[in-house]
Amino acid sequence: MEWLSSLMTTDKAIKGALIIHGVALVGTVLLALDQWRSECETKPPQPKPQYITQDTEDALKLTTLDTLLGHYNHAIRETAVKIVCDRAVNDKDTLEQLLWGITRPNYDERLKNLRALAVITDPRESMINHGGTIDRLIIPQDSLDKLHTWKAYAALVRCLELSLDPDQEVLNNDDWDEYPLRDMTDKLCLMFISQLVGTFDCEKLIKAKFVEKWLSKQNWGTTEEERHQNLAAYLRSKTNRLAEIISCIRQSPAGRVALQKCGLFPYPDTEESEADDDDTHLVERLSVLFPETLDVNSLDVNHPTRVLLRSFQTTPGSEEQRDRNQRHREAMVLNDGSHPITSDDIIQRDPTSPP
Template structure:
């Protein structure tokens, strides 16, 4: 039996050595062939990027952006306009030039700068206008609207803006006046009315409106706030609810001054309030709170709806033209800071991207839409488009296919 055991042991050892040799040869050949395998693999080409990155936007010079704004492709013009807006809204010098432009006496210059500001700002960048220079410029622009308005020789001095409670004259006002009121309505709704009162909105514009004869101004103003739901009424309600605003309205005869309580009447009111009980006081407080909250929500909805209607009237051509005006201001600001004449130099795409933001506040963040990764993806997604035209026929709108899916 010993020889049989020896043969079985030798067979097992031989099989083990053969298995180990086989595995070693397989691994060795595999390692030897790896370089040749990697060199001969044909990977599919990666798709080209369908949007421009932030670094690409910052590297574009003003001359290049001006050429893109004149491009025949609608999507390229729109994208260039957005880049100009993103760059201009973060430049303090550009905003100061535009705010100075809306105070000029020339109507066309005021409208050009007002449309540029309307295109530059949104709810995320509105705080850039809530400054001393911004509020002062809008009030001065409204005053220029009053000074440059042509007087109506057939106007009756006894007529007022509230003679007919079913007719709202606001929508027939001049667009320059409506744009200024749009900005002030949004600023007072989002921040406060102290700066508006400080720079004489009541004295320089509101008190000069046709409120009728002096004896009826207070009643007409109260009826206007009761029956109107436009931007003027929204601003006036916030002025009335503010201590400084109410003092200004009382000073110029639009609100009746509050009469101080007499001592006896004050004591009777205190006794009546003390005997009313906690239940009635709580109910009254809840009712006033609900009423105030409802008025606030209605005012916000009215401002948002009016804002959407006004900005929706701006066509694409008007938006592109406003972007060109902003680009001109950008070029002038950069030229003043660099000491060259406007339009000279800056012809290559290798210009420094920081040259267009000279004078900005230190640490000024980018707009909110560029801070969030999801917002940045959506912004880039909306810029994607395919142009299906081989050049044998004129480019039409239906040749451009824009991406509208949410998949990124």
């Protein structure tokens, strides 16, 4: 019976080996079939990113842009709006047409053209059509370059002139700011002007008679003294766009002359004015001795810096005065450039020594 027991043991081993080989074969076949299926599967090609070039934008027709402006996709609509605004702001005829439109007597026509001008110069901001604040508008540099022209300044000033309020209250209240209550045409024009003078300068604005045609016609008061005080108080207490424009005009010599002629800025005292001119001239000649931040216009007449500057100047007078001036001019400045010059760096001649 031993042979039968040995045969049964051998049969079990054979069966186990057959089962293991069968499982391995099935697994190998399934793996081979899976790989074959993966290789035979046809995958759709991945879309490549497409960029809109300038040539592509120029090739779009107006009818195509009109269709894209009504597209359901927000990104497509935004891109179409940007293309339309870029074409408009770079088209000279379109820009001049809008500038001509803001000078029309009809209020609705002026406002419509002003809104269009604001949209094409900054298409990113849609608040103009949704009742948002104008102060958030920031015009890009390339759009400001298109508006830095004589026609643009003259048109903006004319638009402000047409929007003058004959019943305006006196601008003498320091507790509240009237700027948010101004008409939309005023705020839009002042928005353009503020960014233009802040980026460039106010010379073209002054030549367009902004002070004479609009600023002086604001209700600053009845008497000349009252107008001076109210304007100074307005600049001191307000931080709106109008205050920024007036501050820029006051920093310009031509602007100060225009303000003085219109009774908004007092004429300086003759002696102080001559001293200011002399000091300014000397500062230009001796700029290497003084710090770059020196502003002679902000210094008092009796400030040590101005007294020192006047001491360099030859003035007519008595012999004693000439000797004093001579001694003042005989000085040495010891400064190695590591710090701004001060009075401690100036060694003057002993006044008691003979000339």
